[in-house]
Amino acid sequence: MPINAKKAAIDVVENQWGQDLITSWNKHAWIDLPTTVGEKIAPLIGAEKGQVICCDSISVNLFKLLASAFQLSTPERTIVLSQQDNFPTDLYMVEGLQQMLGSQQCALLTCDADELEAMLQARGHEISVLMLTHVNFRSGKIHDMQKLTQLAHEQGVLVIWDLAHSAGVVPVELDNCKVDFALGCGYKYLNGGPGAPAFIYAAKRHIPNLKQPLTGWMGHAKPFTFDPNYVPDVGIKKFLSGTPSVIAMAVLSAALDLFEHVTMSQIREKSVAMTHFYQCLIEQSQTLSDLVMASPITSDNRGSQLAYRHPQAYALCQALISHGVIADFRAPDILRFGFSPSFLSFEQLFDSVEKLKAIIESEQYKLPEFNRKQAVT
Numbered sequence: 322m323p324i325n326a327k328k329a330a331i332d333v334v335e336n337q338w339g340q341d342l343i344t345s346w347n348k349h350a351w352i353d354l355p356t357t358v359g360e361k362i363a364p365l366i367g368a369e370k371g372q373v374i375c376c377d378s379i380s381v382n383l384f385k386l387l388a389s390a391f392q393l394s395t396p397e398r399t400i401v402l403s404q405q406d407n408f409p410t411d412l413y414m415v416e417g418l419q420q421m422l423g424s425q426q427c428a429l430l431t432c433d434a435d436e437l438e439a440m441l442q443a444r445g446h447e448i449s450v451l452m453l454t455h456v457n458f459r460s461g462k463i464h465d466m467q468k469l470t471q472l473a474h475e476q477g478v479l480v481i482w483d484l485a486h487s488a489g490v491v492p493v494e495l496d497n498c499k500v501d502f503a504l505g506c507g508y509k510y511l512n513g514g515p516g517a518p519a520f521i522y523a524a525k526r527h528i529p530n531l532k533q534p535l536t537g538w539m540g541h542a543k544p545f546t547f548d549p550n551y552v553p554d555v556g557i558k559k560f561l562s563g564t565p566s567v568i569a570m571a572v573l574s575a576a577l578d579l580f581e582h583v584t585m586s587q588i589r590e591k592s593v594a595m596t597h598f599y600q601c602l603i604e605q606s607q608t609l610s611d612l613v614m615a616s617p618i619t620s621d622n623r624g625s626q627l628a629y630r631h632p633q634a635y636a637l638c639q640a641l642i643s644h645g646v647i648a649d650f651r652a653p654d655i656l657r658f659g660f661s662p663s664f665l666s667f668e669q670l671f672d673s674v675e676k677l678k679a680i681i682e683s684e685q686y687k688l689p690e691f692n693r694k695q696a697v698t
């Protein structure tokens with residue numbers, strides 16, 4: 322948690338809401354938050370102005386983008402191509418659209434990551450959208466955004482990149498890669514806190530032609546004329562639907578100020594050094610020899626995380642948490658470490674590996690308290 326995120330939370334509640342009440346929509350520019358926060362995210366993902374807006378969750382934003390992409394492409398293109406081990410909500414949202422439009426209009430097709438290029442070549446003429454997550458949520462493997470976007474475009478296919486595990490930690494060049502659409506969340510490496518709003522990127526060349534289906538009043542060209550007919554905003558604001566979550570967005574906005582003091586390449590440099598250091602510490606330990614690397618071996622195609630398979634991954638994760646090392650378990654057997662370069666030190670990394678060794682050597686992970694499944698794993 323960035324210190325100024327906490328200060329912003331207190332300020333927005335005590336002063337902006339507590340004292341100024343609804344006058345804050347103007348006085349503290351609450352109404353502009355989706356735009357101002359979007360513009361803070363833009364440089365982190367290689368986007369020029371006017372193409373990024375902060376709103377809703379990834380799931381909801383993905384629905385808006387998928388539907389917009391379908392509107393742009395021709396009716397004979399009915400397929401959304403994705404990867405079998407994409408984050409489930411991304412696949413679920415396509416299933417929902419498929420249910421609504423009927424599978425004659427929209428159908429999800431998934432394959433393994435290494436089959437994507439062949440699939441694009443073979444079935445490109447049937448595909449409307451290539452929808453991928455840039456950094457895989459389990460393994461941390463990075464896709465070649467430039468190459469896949471270009472291959473898709475050669476087949477007339479639009480691309481949507483999910484930047485959930487990229488934004489704020491892996492440099493991304495959306496404009497340079499000529500990406501059509503992207504989205505990501507505010508609560509991972511952007512440090513916006515639990516349930517922080519997400520963001521949408523749409524390339525400037527597409528914006529005038531886009532029609533998104535969740536046509537709420539905040540996406541209207543003039544919301545405060547209360548016109549009975551919907552007229553979309555001409556810019557990226559057309560992706561807004563309802564009233565922004567002001568408290569959450571104010572906190573995310575403050576958290577993003579951290580990036581004014583550091584470049585994405587500095588963040589990437591420390592992130593790479595950290596994952597490499599951690600990987601070496603684990604490899605060198607006899608005690609940790611049962612941890613099997615499930616991430617790419619080299620950092621050039623790996624995000625800011627390391628995943629290890631272990632039959633006791635869940636219990637190890639719980640035991641680590643009890644020692645103040647907060648890792649993730651990902652079913653069925655993955656222990657995942659995320660490295661947040663702005664907040665972690667190498668010393669903390671070293672200490673956490675020592676703790677992991679002690680947990681295994683003492684067999685502490687076998688304790689019943691570390692083997693009870695909680696609601697959120």
Ligand SMILES: *Cc1c(COP(=O)(O)O)cnc(C)c1O
Nearest residue numbers: 378379380408454458483485506
């Ligand atoms: C975290 C994550 C999400 C989360 O979606 P929400 O709708 O914001 O809960 C979606 N996709 C990917 C790839 C993620 O890693």
